Amino acid sequence: MVLKAFPWTLVFSIAMALAMAIYGGLRPRGRPALGVFMGSLFSVAFVLALTLAALGVSWEAVPSIWNTELFSLASSGPVLRLGLRLEPAAVLMCWVALALYLYVFILESVFLGRSEQKSANSTKNVTFEAAALGLAATALAWFSSSLWTALLGQVLAMIAGARVYLRLASSDRSADLSRIFLSDIRERGCGLILMVFGAAISAASGASLDWVGLSGQTIPEMGVTLIVLGVMLQAQIFPAFGWSRIESQRTPTSARVRLLVSSPALWVGFATLYKLSAVLSESYTGLFFGVLAATLLTALSALGVSGASCAFGLIQSSLVGMSMASLFVAGARTSAVFFLISQLTVWAAALFFRGAPHISESKVHRRIWAGFLVALAFGGPGFASAAALQGLLASSGGAFGILLVSVTWIALAMAFMRLTAHHANDLTHSVDEKLGLSQAASTAFRVSPVVLVVLFSLAILWCSDPLGSVGQLEGSLGLSWSERFFGSNAVAQGETFQIMLWVWMGLLTLAVSLGLPDRLAGMKMRFLRLPSEGYSFASVLDGVVVQATKMAEALLGAGVWGFFPAFLFRLTRRIAAIGRAVKAFDRLLVQTLEEVVRTLVEVPAKAVQLAHTGSIQVYLLFTVGLALSMLLHFFVQLTR
Amino acid sequence: MTTFSLTTMILLPFLGAAAQAIFVNPRVARWVALSSSLLSTAIGLAVLGYGLAGVASDAFTDRLPWVGSYAISYELAVDGISRVGVLLVSILFPVLIASEWGRARGARGMHALFLILQGALLGTACSQDLFLLFFFWSISSVPVFFLVGIWGGEKKESAAFRTLVTSALGNALLLGAFILIYYSSSPHTFLMSDLLSVGVPEKMIRVAGLSLSASKVAFLFIFLATALRAPIWPLHGWFTQMVAQAPASVVVAIAGAVVPSGILVFSRLSHGLFPEIFSSASGAILVVGLINIAVGTCALLLEKELSALLAWITITQVGLSMIALGSGHESSMVGLVYQQLSMSLALAGLGLVLGALRSRGATKWGSLLDEGSGVSLLDVPVAGVVTAFSIATVVGFPGLCGFIGQSLIVLGGFERSPWIAVLVGISCVLLFSGLFGVYRALFFSPAASDERASTSTLDLSLREKGYLIPLVVLMVILGVYPKPILDEIKPAAEDLLKRVHPRQVVEPNPTPINPEGTPVEPVIRPSLEGR
Incomplete structure (x- = not known):
C-alpha cells in the first residue's frame, strides 16, 4: 500500500508545484487564495510522499527492493523509460533538501530585522513557488529510475530559477536583472542540451540508462563526457560561470535568491552524476582531471572577484565541483557525504552573512x-x-x-x-x-x-x-x-x-x-x-598567500580570462561569418535557379505569345515569305 | 463490412467548405466550418483510439472500385504511421480555423480553403491507391495558392504563383513516377497492397536513346517531388518567399501539416515500393539531411525577420527528418514519425503566437532585432509561456514531445555514424542559441520595458488562449507519456524497415493440397507484420 501510494503522491506534488508556478506567472495579480490552496496541496503531498518513502524503503540495505520500478510512465522498449524507484539515498537527500528549504523560511524569519521582513514578504510567494519547484526537481532526480527521468528534474530546476527571476523582474525592470536571467537560462539550456545528447549517445550503445545494472555496460565516452559537461554548465563551474560573475548594484543578489536559483540545479546535477558513479569510477581519468582542474580554477577565480556575493557563488560552485570530482575516485557514498556537508556549509554561510547585520544574539x-x-x-x-x-x-x-x-x-x-x-x-x-x-x-x-x-x-x-x-x-x-x-x-x-x-x-x-x-x-x-609581533610563521604564510594570489590573478587574468573571452568572441564571429556566407550562397543559388527557370520558360512563352498576339509585321513577313515560296515552287514546276 | 468512417472523416471538411458558400451569415458560416472540422477531428481521434485499443486496421478499410479499366480503386486504410498523419492534421486544422475567427474580411473563404486542405491531407494520409493519393495530394496545392494569393502581403501574387508552379511541378513528377510504377507492375495496378506484396519489378525504359531503370527513375521523381513540396534545400526558394508573404495561419498550415504529410508519404513510398534503391540511396539522403540542418541552423542564427524564422526552423526539421530516413534504424524511423507530430504542434504554437502579437502591432514582421521591436514578457505572460514551450519543443527539451522524437533520431543516427550525433548536437546547441536570442529580442526588449502602460492589453485573448494552451498541454503530455503513440508507430515502422532489410519468412500455404491433389510447395514472401 505504501509502495503504491508513494509514486502517485510524489507525482501529484510535482504537478501541484508546476501548476502553482505557472499560475503565479500567468496571473501575478490573480487571486492569491488559489495560489495558497495549491501551495498547501503541494506541501501536504510532498511531505506525505517523503514520509511514505521513509516508511516504505528498506533501511536494512536489501538490494532487491531497489530493483523495483514503482512507476513507469513511458517506455519505448529498453530505450526511453521514465519511472521512479525507491532508494535510501534518495529518501535521505530529499529529507535534507526539505529541511534546508524550511530552514530558509523559518530561521531567516528569526534572524531578519522587522524592516527587512516587511520587504521580504513581497517576494515570499515567489520564493515559496521556487522552493516548491526546487524540491520537486530534487525529488524527481533522486527518485528517478533512469537518466531520462533525471533530465526531467533538470528542466524543473530551470523553471524554478526562471520563476524567481520573473517575479523579481515585476518590481525591478532593470536591464541588469534581465541580463543575469537570460545568461543563466542560456547557459543552463546549453547544458541541458548537452546532457540530452549525452544520454542519447549513451543509449545508442545499447545501454538502457536505467540506473540498475548500469555498471558493467559499455557506454561511449562521448556520451558520459557530454553528460558531465552538461552538469558542469548547470553547476556554473569554469568556464561557464558567466551569470555568477555578473555583479550589479541594482540587482537583488541576496543569498536567498542565489540559493533558490542555483541550488535545485546543483542537487539535480549531483543526483545525475551520483547515479552514474558506477560508470564514472570505472574509467574516464581524463574527465576526472578536467573536472578537478575546472573546479580549482573556479575556486581560484573566487579570489579575484571583488564582490562577496560573487565570491560566494563561485565557492558554492567549486564545492559542487569537488563533489563531482570525488565521484570519480572516492566513491559515491563518500562524495554524497561531502556534497551534503558542503551544501549545509553553503546554506548556513549564506544565511549567516545575509542576516549578520541583524543578528541580535550575544x-x-x-x-x-x-x-x-x-x-x-x-x-x-x-x-x-x-x-x-x-x-x-x-x-x-x-x-x-x-x-x-x-x-x-x-x-x-x-x-x-x-x-x-x-x-x-x-x-x-x-x-x-x-x-x-x-x-x-x-x-x-x-x-x-x-x-x-x-x-x-x-x-x-x-x-x-x-x-x-x-x-x-x-x-x-x-x-x-x-x-x-x-x-x-x-x-x-x-x-x-x-x-x-x-x-x-x-x-x-x-x-x-x-x-x-x-x-x-x-x-x-x-x-x-600567537603574539602579533611574535613568531614570523604567520607572516611567512601571508607572504606565500600574497605571491600565490598574485600568480593566480596573473594566471586567471591574463592566461585564462585573457584567452577564453577572446576565443569565444573569435568563435562567435567565425560562426557568424559562416552563417553570412551560407545565407549569401543560399540567396545566390535561389536567384540563379530563378533566372534559369525564368529563361527556360520565357523564351518559348514569348515565342508562343508572339505567335498568338504578335505584330502585324511578323504576320506580313510570314505571309509574304510563304507567298514567295509558293510562287517560286509553281514557277519551278512550270519551267520544267 | 466497411463502415466508411474514413470516407466520412475526409468528406466532412469538403462539405463544410461547400457550406461556406451556402451560409451567407458570417457567424453561422464560421460555426459550420469549425463544427465540420471538429467532427472530422472527432472521427480521426476515434480511429486513433480504436487503434490504441487494438482494433485491427481492416475494420477501418473503405474499398470501392473506381476506374476499373485502369485498376484504379477507391481504397482508404490506416496503419500506425498514417494514424499519426491523421492525428496531426486533425489537431491542427480546428486550431487554424479558430485562429482566423476574427478575420474581418474573407473569413468564410479562408475557412473553406482550410477545410479543403484538411480533407485533402486526410485523404493523402489514408489513401491506399497511388492514383487516389496523387488525387488528394494535388488537391492540396490549390487552397495554398488562394490562401497566399488573396490574404498575403505586398508581393502575394508572386509568392502564390511561385508556390503553385512549384507544387504543380512536384505533382507532375509524382504523377510521372506513379505512371512508371503502374506500367512496370504486372498486372498493372495502382493498389499499394498489391505493389507492396510483389514489389515494383525491375523494368528498363528507353529515353532519348538511354536505357534507364524505371524504378530508379520513379524513385528519383518521387524524391524530387517531395523535395519540392517538403521543402528541401536547395529547392526551398518558394517556401521562404511564401512564408514572408503569407499570414501566420497559412504558414502554420503548410509548415505544420503539408510538409510533415509529404515526409510521411515519402517514407511510406520509398521504403515500401523501392526498398533496394532506398537502401543504396540512404547515404545520399543522409548527406542531404545534414546539409539542410547545417544551412537551416546557420541561416537562423543571423535571421532578423520574424517570418523567415519559421522557414528556417522548418528546413532544419526537414533536415532532421532526412537524417532519420537515411539512418535506417528502427529508433530513427519511430522518431521520424513522432517528430512530425511534435514539429506540427511546436510550429503551430510558435507561428500562431507570433501572428497574434503581430496583428496587435506588438511586433514588426520585418526586422526583429531592432531596438523596440519587441514587448515585455510581464505584459504578455501567456504569449511568453506559449512561445517558450514551443521553442523548447523545437530544441528538444526533456518533458516535451520534441525531446522524444529528437532523441530517438539521434540514437538511430549514432548507430549509423557517431558524427551524425555530433553534428546534430552542435546544430541543436546553435539552434537553441539562435532561438533564445529571438526570445530575448521579442520579450526582453529594453525599450519595451519602459512602455508598460501602452502594452498592457497585448496579451492573448480568451479565444487565443483557448486554442493555444491545449497545444501546450499536448506538447507536455506527449513529452511525458509518449508510450501509446510510440507503441502505435513501432509495428508499422518495423514493417517498413524490414522491406529495406528483408528477412525471408517461410510460411506454410493455408491450403496444403492443390486441386490436383498434390502437395503445394511453401511460399516464401516478405514479412507483412503490422499491416
Whole structure:
C-alpha cells in the first residue's frame, strides 16, 4: 500500500508545484487564495510522499527492493523509460533538501530585522513557488529510475530559477536583472542540451540508462563526457560561470535568491552524476582531471572577484565541483557525504552573512557561528582533496609513485586550503568588525588550516602501506551507517566507506574548538604562542598567500580570462561569418535557379505569345515569305 | 463490412467548405466550418483510439472500385504511421480555423480553403491507391495558392504563383513516377497492397536513346517531388518567399501539416515500393539531411525577420527528418514519425503566437532585432509561456514531445555514424542559441520595458488562449507519456524497415493440397507484420 501510494503522491506534488508556478506567472495579480490552496496541496503531498518513502524503503540495505520500478510512465522498449524507484539515498537527500528549504523560511524569519521582513514578504510567494519547484526537481532526480527521468528534474530546476527571476523582474525592470536571467537560462539550456545528447549517445550503445545494472555496460565516452559537461554548465563551474560573475548594484543578489536559483540545479546535477558513479569510477581519468582542474580554477577565480556575493557563488560552485570530482575516485557514498556537508556549509554561510547585520544574539553565539562555518569551509575542500588523494594513491603503485603523488597533492591541498582560508578570512574579517572577534581568534583561523593539512598528511601516511594501498575501515559502524543511508542501485557493489571521513570529523572538532575564544585564551597560554609581533610563521604564510594570489590573478587574468573571452568572441564571429556566407550562397543559388527557370520558360512563352498576339509585321513577313515560296515552287514546276 | 468512417472523416471538411458558400451569415458560416472540422477531428481521434485499443486496421478499410479499366480503386486504410498523419492534421486544422475567427474580411473563404486542405491531407494520409493519393495530394496545392494569393502581403501574387508552379511541378513528377510504377507492375495496378506484396519489378525504359531503370527513375521523381513540396534545400526558394508573404495561419498550415504529410508519404513510398534503391540511396539522403540542418541552423542564427524564422526552423526539421530516413534504424524511423507530430504542434504554437502579437502591432514582421521591436514578457505572460514551450519543443527539451522524437533520431543516427550525433548536437546547441536570442529580442526588449502602460492589453485573448494552451498541454503530455503513440508507430515502422532489410519468412500455404491433389510447395514472401 505504501509502495503504491508513494509514486502517485510524489507525482501529484510535482504537478501541484508546476501548476502553482505557472499560475503565479500567468496571473501575478490573480487571486492569491488559489495560489495558497495549491501551495498547501503541494506541501501536504510532498511531505506525505517523503514520509511514505521513509516508511516504505528498506533501511536494512536489501538490494532487491531497489530493483523495483514503482512507476513507469513511458517506455519505448529498453530505450526511453521514465519511472521512479525507491532508494535510501534518495529518501535521505530529499529529507535534507526539505529541511534546508524550511530552514530558509523559518530561521531567516528569526534572524531578519522587522524592516527587512516587511520587504521580504513581497517576494515570499515567489520564493515559496521556487522552493516548491526546487524540491520537486530534487525529488524527481533522486527518485528517478533512469537518466531520462533525471533530465526531467533538470528542466524543473530551470523553471524554478526562471520563476524567481520573473517575479523579481515585476518590481525591478532593470536591464541588469534581465541580463543575469537570460545568461543563466542560456547557459543552463546549453547544458541541458548537452546532457540530452549525452544520454542519447549513451543509449545508442545499447545501454538502457536505467540506473540498475548500469555498471558493467559499455557506454561511449562521448556520451558520459557530454553528460558531465552538461552538469558542469548547470553547476556554473569554469568556464561557464558567466551569470555568477555578473555583479550589479541594482540587482537583488541576496543569498536567498542565489540559493533558490542555483541550488535545485546543483542537487539535480549531483543526483545525475551520483547515479552514474558506477560508470564514472570505472574509467574516464581524463574527465576526472578536467573536472578537478575546472573546479580549482573556479575556486581560484573566487579570489579575484571583488564582490562577496560573487565570491560566494563561485565557492558554492567549486564545492559542487569537488563533489563531482570525488565521484570519480572516492566513491559515491563518500562524495554524497561531502556534497551534503558542503551544501549545509553553503546554506548556513549564506544565511549567516545575509542576516549578520541583524543578528541580535550575544557575541558568544556569533563567534561560535563564525568559527563553525569557517571551519566547515576549510574542512570541506581539504576533505575532498584528501579523498581524491586517497583514490590516486590506491591506483598508483611503488614507493616512488606514492612519494611523488603524495608530495604533489599535499602541496596542492595546502595551497588550495590556504587560499580558501585567505578569502574566507576576508569574509570573516568584515564580520569580525561587526561581531568583535579578537585578534587572537582571527589569527587562529588563519593558522588552523595549516594545522589541518599537516594532520591530514600524517593521517594519510599513517593509513598507507609501502605498496600504496590505503587502509579501509571495514565491518564497523561507519560502513553499515553509510550503506544504510546512502544505499542505491547506482553505487557499485562492495564499495567501502573511506576512512577520511573520520579523519575529517576529528579535524573539524579541533577547528571548532579553536574557534571558541575562551578555550583559545587557554591554548594561547599553554600551546599556541600567537603574539602579533611574535613568531614570523604567520607572516611567512601571508607572504606565500600574497605571491600565490598574485600568480593566480596573473594566471586567471591574463592566461585564462585573457584567452577564453577572446576565443569565444573569435568563435562567435567565425560562426557568424559562416552563417553570412551560407545565407549569401543560399540567396545566390535561389536567384540563379530563378533566372534559369525564368529563361527556360520565357523564351518559348514569348515565342508562343508572339505567335498568338504578335505584330502585324511578323504576320506580313510570314505571309509574304510563304507567298514567295509558293510562287517560286509553281514557277519551278512550270519551267520544267 | 466497411463502415466508411474514413470516407466520412475526409468528406466532412469538403462539405463544410461547400457550406461556406451556402451560409451567407458570417457567424453561422464560421460555426459550420469549425463544427465540420471538429467532427472530422472527432472521427480521426476515434480511429486513433480504436487503434490504441487494438482494433485491427481492416475494420477501418473503405474499398470501392473506381476506374476499373485502369485498376484504379477507391481504397482508404490506416496503419500506425498514417494514424499519426491523421492525428496531426486533425489537431491542427480546428486550431487554424479558430485562429482566423476574427478575420474581418474573407473569413468564410479562408475557412473553406482550410477545410479543403484538411480533407485533402486526410485523404493523402489514408489513401491506399497511388492514383487516389496523387488525387488528394494535388488537391492540396490549390487552397495554398488562394490562401497566399488573396490574404498575403505586398508581393502575394508572386509568392502564390511561385508556390503553385512549384507544387504543380512536384505533382507532375509524382504523377510521372506513379505512371512508371503502374506500367512496370504486372498486372498493372495502382493498389499499394498489391505493389507492396510483389514489389515494383525491375523494368528498363528507353529515353532519348538511354536505357534507364524505371524504378530508379520513379524513385528519383518521387524524391524530387517531395523535395519540392517538403521543402528541401536547395529547392526551398518558394517556401521562404511564401512564408514572408503569407499570414501566420497559412504558414502554420503548410509548415505544420503539408510538409510533415509529404515526409510521411515519402517514407511510406520509398521504403515500401523501392526498398533496394532506398537502401543504396540512404547515404545520399543522409548527406542531404545534414546539409539542410547545417544551412537551416546557420541561416537562423543571423535571421532578423520574424517570418523567415519559421522557414528556417522548418528546413532544419526537414533536415532532421532526412537524417532519420537515411539512418535506417528502427529508433530513427519511430522518431521520424513522432517528430512530425511534435514539429506540427511546436510550429503551430510558435507561428500562431507570433501572428497574434503581430496583428496587435506588438511586433514588426520585418526586422526583429531592432531596438523596440519587441514587448515585455510581464505584459504578455501567456504569449511568453506559449512561445517558450514551443521553442523548447523545437530544441528538444526533456518533458516535451520534441525531446522524444529528437532523441530517438539521434540514437538511430549514432548507430549509423557517431558524427551524425555530433553534428546534430552542435546544430541543436546553435539552434537553441539562435532561438533564445529571438526570445530575448521579442520579450526582453529594453525599450519595451519602459512602455508598460501602452502594452498592457497585448496579451492573448480568451479565444487565443483557448486554442493555444491545449497545444501546450499536448506538447507536455506527449513529452511525458509518449508510450501509446510510440507503441502505435513501432509495428508499422518495423514493417517498413524490414522491406529495406528483408528477412525471408517461410510460411506454410493455408491450403496444403492443390486441386490436383498434390502437395503445394511453401511460399516464401516478405514479412507483412503490422499491416
